Amino acid sequence: MKILKTNKLLAACLLAALSSAPIVASTDISHNWVADSESAAMGVFRDKYVALGGQWQDSTFPDTEASISSTKTRIIGGKPPMALQASLGRVLGDFAEAGMLQNMNNLAANGNWSSNISASMAQMGQFEGQWVAAPVFVDVINWMYTNNDVLAAAGVSAPTTWAEFTASLAKLKAAGKIPLAIGGQSWQEAILFDHVLLSVGGTELYDGLMSGNPEVLEGNQIRTALEQFVDLRQYTDEGKSGRSWNDTNTLLLSGKAAYFFMGPWASGSYADLGDEGGQWSCRLTPWNQGMTIVADGFLFIKVDDAADRKAQNLFAQAVMDPATQIAAAKAKGTLPATTSASASDFSGCPAKAVNAMASRSVVTHWNGRSSKVADAVKDAVSALWNGLIDLDTAQQQMVVALK
Amino acid sequence: MNIGANQVKASLVLIPCIVIVVYFIWGFAGYTAYLSFTKSTFLPNHQLIGWHNYETLLQDPRWWVAYANMFIFGGLYVAACVIFGALLAVLLDLTTKGETLFRTLYLYPMSLSLIVTGLAWQWLLNPTSGIQQIVRDMGFEEFNFNWLVSVDYAIYMVVFAAVWNGTGFIMILFLAGIKSIDKEIWQSARIDRIPTWRVYFYIILPQLRTILLTAIMLLGFQVVRSFDVVVALTNGGPGYASDVPARYVFEYFFTRSKIGQGAAAAMIMVVTMIAIILPYLYFEIRRKEP
Numbered sequence: 143m144k145i146l147k148t149n150k151l152l153a154a155c156l157l158a159a160l161s162s163a164p165i166v167a168s169t170d171i172s173h174n175w176v177a178d179s180e181s182a183a184m185g186v187f188r189d190k191y192v193a194l195g196g197q198w199q200d201s202t203f204p205d206t207e208a209s210i211s212s213t214k215t216r217i218i219g220g221k222p223p224m225a226l227q228a229s230l231g232r233v234l235g236d237f238a239e240a241g242m243l244q245n246m247n248n249l250a251a252n253g254n255w256s257s258n259i260s261a262s263m264a265q266m267g268q269f270e271g272q273w274v275a276a277p278v279f280v281d282v283i284n285w286m287y288t289n290n291d292v293l294a295a296a297g298v299s300a301p302t303t304w305a306e307f308t309a310s311l312a313k314l315k316a317a318g319k320i321p322l323a324i325g326g327q328s329w330q331e332a333i334l335f336d337h338v339l340l341s342v343g344g345t346e347l348y349d350g351l352m353s354g355n356p357e358v359l360e361g362n363q364i365r366t367a368l369e370q371f372v373d374l375r376q377y378t379d380e381g382k383s384g385r386s387w388n389d390t391n392t393l394l395l396s397g398k399a400a401y402f403f404m405g406p407w408a409s410g411s412y413a414d415l416g417d418e419g420g421q422w423s424c425r426l427t428p429w430n431q432g433m434t435i436v437a438d439g440f441l442f443i444k445v446d447d448a449a450d451r452k453a454q455n456l457f458a459q460a461v462m463d464p465a466t467q468i469a470a471a472k473a474k475g476t477l478p479a480t481t482s483a484s485a486s487d488f489s490g491c492p493a494k495a496v497n498a499m500a501s502r503s504v505v506t507h508w509n510g511r512s513s514k515v516a517d518a519v520k521d522a523v524s525a526l527w528n529g530l531i532d533l534d535t536a537q538q539q540m541v542v543a544l545k
Numbered sequence: 546m547n548i549g550a551n552q553v554k555a556s557l558v559l560i561p562c563i564v565i566v567v568y569f570i571w572g573f574a575g576y577t578a579y580l581s582f583t584k585s586t587f588l589p590n591h592q593l594i595g596w597h598n599y600e601t602l603l604q605d606p607r608w609w610v611a612y613a614n615m616f617i618f619g620g621l622y623v624a625a626c627v628i629f630g631a632l633l634a635v636l637l638d639l640t641t642k643g644e645t646l647f648r649t650l651y652l653y654p655m656s657l658s659l660i661v662t663g664l665a666w667q668w669l670l671n672p673t674s675g676i677q678q679i680v681r682d683m684g685f686e687e688f689n690f691n692w693l694v695s696v697d698y699a700i701y702m703v704v705f706a707a708v709w710n711g712t713g714f715i716m717i718l719f720l721a722g723i724k725s726i727d728k729e730i731w732q733s734a735r736i737d738r739i740p741t742w743r744v745y746f747y748i749i750l751p752q753l754r755t756i757l758l759t760a761i762m763l764l765g766f767q768v769v770r771s772f773d774v775v776v777a778l779t780n781g782g783p784g785y786a787s788d789v790p791a792r793y794v795f796e797y798f799f800t801r802s803k804i805g806q807g808a809a810a811a812m813i814m815v816v817t818m819i820a821i822i823l824p825y826l827y828f829e830i831r832r833k834e835p
Contacts, residue, residue: 207799214587214588236587236802240587326782326783379673380673380691381674381694382694383671383699384782513801524784525785528783529784530606530696530783
């Protein structure tokens with residue numbers, strides 16, 4: 143039986159190698175890159191994949207949770223997609239522990255994946271030393287977007303330190319603007335907390351908290367960060383409860399709000415306001431040497447059929463190709479995982495990130511860590527922000543959940 | 546006992562139906578109960594870990610908020626729907642002109658799904674875009690109506706939207722009941738010169754006891770499965786202040802990769818329901834016995 147299987151595989155490989163027709167696989171790619179810039183990036187990968195001889199098929203979803211649930215259901219049902227686009231980290235851990243991911247070590251060795259991307263990125267594509275995913279983008283999360291017209295109208299000059307930023311909030315409020323735009327989902331609240339945390343203790347404090355260092359968790363710095371975080375609440379608007387990030391983004395676009403802390407996915411929508419540096423700006427905050435990053439890429443789901451495996455390998459080759467990654471990153475407005483990119487390849491916000499990447503210390507964002515960490519941070523921060531628990535309880539809750 | 550051929554045929558025809566019901570309802574419920582004792586996280590896992598999921602669940606402050614909200618929501622929703630439904634039915638019964646028009650008007654919200662109800666009220670109740678802003682724009686700068694974004698009051702706004710949606714249906718139930726009552730009661734009441742409102746409250750409505758029980762049962766199911774209206778209106782927020790058990794279970798099952806804990810929460814919902822329904826069933830059965 144085994145020999146028969148091997149023969150079949152060999153025959154399939156031979157056939158595939160001999161014929162120039164595209165590989166007809168019964169599987170596809172599950173993703174949620176539906177915004178304009180995101181689907182343009184996917185278009186770059188698609189063209190490369192097709193050029194290598196693949197036949198494009200995909201399933202799109204409005205958000206990552208829907209795409210993940212569908213993939214999970216399809217795996218159980220026996221018709222899995224060959225790749226799932228997601229933030230590498232908690233999702234990768236969940237799927238890998240369940241034994242649902244394909245070992246891509248051979249392809250990675252042949253394609254020099256380890257030398258093409260940085261060591262920290264390579265780490266994010268692996269589970270227990272095995273390649274199971276392709277890190278294609280580095281998303282730097284700690285961006286602050288400003289509406290410069292709103293700042294000017296309130297007589298506020300663009301802040302260059304965290305202290306200047308907090309000092310400007312009262313002035314903006316007095317001018318009748320929403321100083322700080324934020325939505326009502328726990329992950330948005332946790333992103334705001336990221337900036338406060340970095341401003342208090344840099345990447346050392348950030349990593350200490352996320353990796354559950356007991357001294358850091360129970361220390362005064364966390365307490366200070368939580369206090370300063372809650373203090374920002376008075377500079378937000380009443381309508382934030384339950385608001386999505388894109389609705390929140392509109393507040394900045396329409397000149398109602400001054401500052402917005404959000405990941406790189408927000409920058410695409412500012413094209414309507416012209417180039418960066420004019421009516422709007424993006425900055426890596428809180429202006430110190432810290433940067434939070436998370437890898438975005440593709441998890442390779444276990445598929446058995448020979449044609450599906452072949453298609454999966456082609457797709458992996460396509461997305462790990464350095465030149466293709468750079469082109470796709472440009473389309474998406476973020477950074478490629480490959481180390482061969484230079485700042486001159488980019489303009490606007492991504493160029494700033496490439497420059498910063500060379501000099502700053504980098505720490506993995508909570509979204510790139512396990513479900514346990516991400517949920518613990520979001521839960522404590524959100525409950526505190528919404529006044530459901532007090533400072534002591536919030537800190538205690540983090541100690542219990544993260545230690 | 547002699548079973549006729551027809552009865553055998555009937556039983557045979559019913560077997561598939563019974564199998565499907567047993568498998569898809571009791572089978573799945575049993576599987577959920579089983580999962581609540583396992584180490585299931587991202588996927589179902591069959592390693593038993595005793596009461597661990599229940600211990601974690603009962604220590605979760607968020608669960609207690611959701612659980613308490615089920616009773617706040619349930620109590621107010623059922624009471625308000627029944628009271629307003631009965632009142633509207635009486636008023637409609639008294640109306641001589643345009644009864645059809647008003648009946649349609651009051652029943653109309655029910656034709657909207659709860660998700661649409663939730664979204665529409667979310668726009669109206671949102672302080673920066675809805676009623677509060679409109680009144681402020683009319684010149685009343687100090688006007689405040691921000692319950693939807695308040696940790697303490699958001700759940701009451703959920704009740705409000707659900708009552709708006711559900712009252713019409715209860716009204717129709719009562720109206721049908723009122724219309725079915727013997728007209729001679731009215732004639733004798735008129736002879737005795739009893740005021741109309743007293744006829745309703747002391748004679749007519751007390752006769753509608755079965756309708757009241759039907760209404761409470763139907764509304765009770767709505768309470769336990771209340772999910773869509775919360776998702777659309779507040780999504781459990783601010784924070785988790787207006788969370789309800791059904792939403793909690795959904796989140797732990799599908800977005801948090803904690804299937805075991807979600808299953809434990811589902812089991813507590815079932816046990817709670819049984820605890821409420823059993824005394825009622827017992828009472829009803831006892832009553833029917835001679």
